[in-house]
Amino acid sequence: MTEAQQTDRWIAHVDLDAFYASCEQRDNPEYRGRPVVVGALPGRRGVVAAASYEAREFGIRSAMPISDAYRRCPDAVYLRPDMRKYSQVSRQVFAVIKTITPVVEQASIDEAYLDISGLEKLLGPPAAIGQELKRRIHEATRLTASVGLGPNRLIAKLGSDYQKPDGLTVVRPDEVLDFLAPMPVTNLRGVGRRTSRHFDELGIRTVAELRAAAPGALEQKLGPRAAASFRRQADGIASDAVVPGRARKSISKERTFNEDVTDAIKLHDQLRELAAGVARIARRENLAGQVITLKIRFTGFETHTRQKKLPQATHDERVLLQTAWQLYTDSDLPRKAVRLIGVGISHWSDNSSQQADLFDSATEHANDDRLLDTIDNVTDRFGSGKLQLGVNRRQ
């Protein structure tokens, strides 16, 4: 027996099918049977967040540039995401899932891991539990889900992906190796574009080929840690821990401009809006963080981040804005038009909110002149044409 087979655990992975698009088709009967693309609107910058199965027939996939999607299917229904709606449906789904077991880990808005070990006496064999899960979700929301069941998270996840939509896949411990063998290595966790290229160069396409690969070559290409991780996955070895209520580690907001920006006032205004958004969430969740991160993407997709650790944790938008702006103005970043700007906060203090209050009051009177100074500082970077704006503001 391999390690993967020495287990009596059963993990389920539930994945709602084309979640955003399905919500829209459910609520708008006129969209049913039509290709639906949720994401950016054609003509603007952005990508596909979700594509209905009808849209997928045109080769439209999530994360594809919206311009590309439009070229493939100009007649599709293009919609902006309605996150409020999807969050509400998601809450409904999770409430239903918790009627099966409380040991549920939310992996995303439309995905969950469940530890269903030991539920057989109550609900029947794993396949019956999976069926029941799907039935209850559909009854409550009229949405379909795909479910995978296996001895650990990896197998459950690959299982839910195996048959879609509305699928149910059960992989018993003694079937794990055969289940994995023919799969493309790109299905493994942590294989994206770059790693995929490395596998290509090694002539490895399937999990079976990965299993047979020379250890030295793999380590040289991917590094010792990644190589070991992929080897374990190839043998079906993975965590079976389902951790309910994982705490978030950071909050961030970013915005891509529809056209690249060189105007410092515009940048600062956008940053203020983002900082306010981050601060609002932090306060609502009673979190205060010590590390502020500025993210900036220039023309040409050149992306940089700059961080600063504050002496005290904060969730004050003024501190966030001031710090992020300073990171931009004081840094060695190039003088280029800005495509995206973002701000984040992380590294929570233990007694978050109390400390934050103290620091906030200490910085209460951070004055606006200082901000205007730095705005001028940046407008200088872009030449005299923009300097006028900074001066105007003072009047």
Added chain:
DNA sequence: TCTGGGGTCCTTAATCTA
């Protein structure tokens, strides 16, 4: 060719510190 937004985790390099 064109690449959102909100996250997590890993690697690496520089710096601090015991």
Added chain:
DNA sequence: TCTGTAGATTAAGGACCC
């Protein structure tokens, strides 16, 4: 006190995921 070093921390970037 000096020096070398190992380990921790910080910062930046990259890969990946949904």
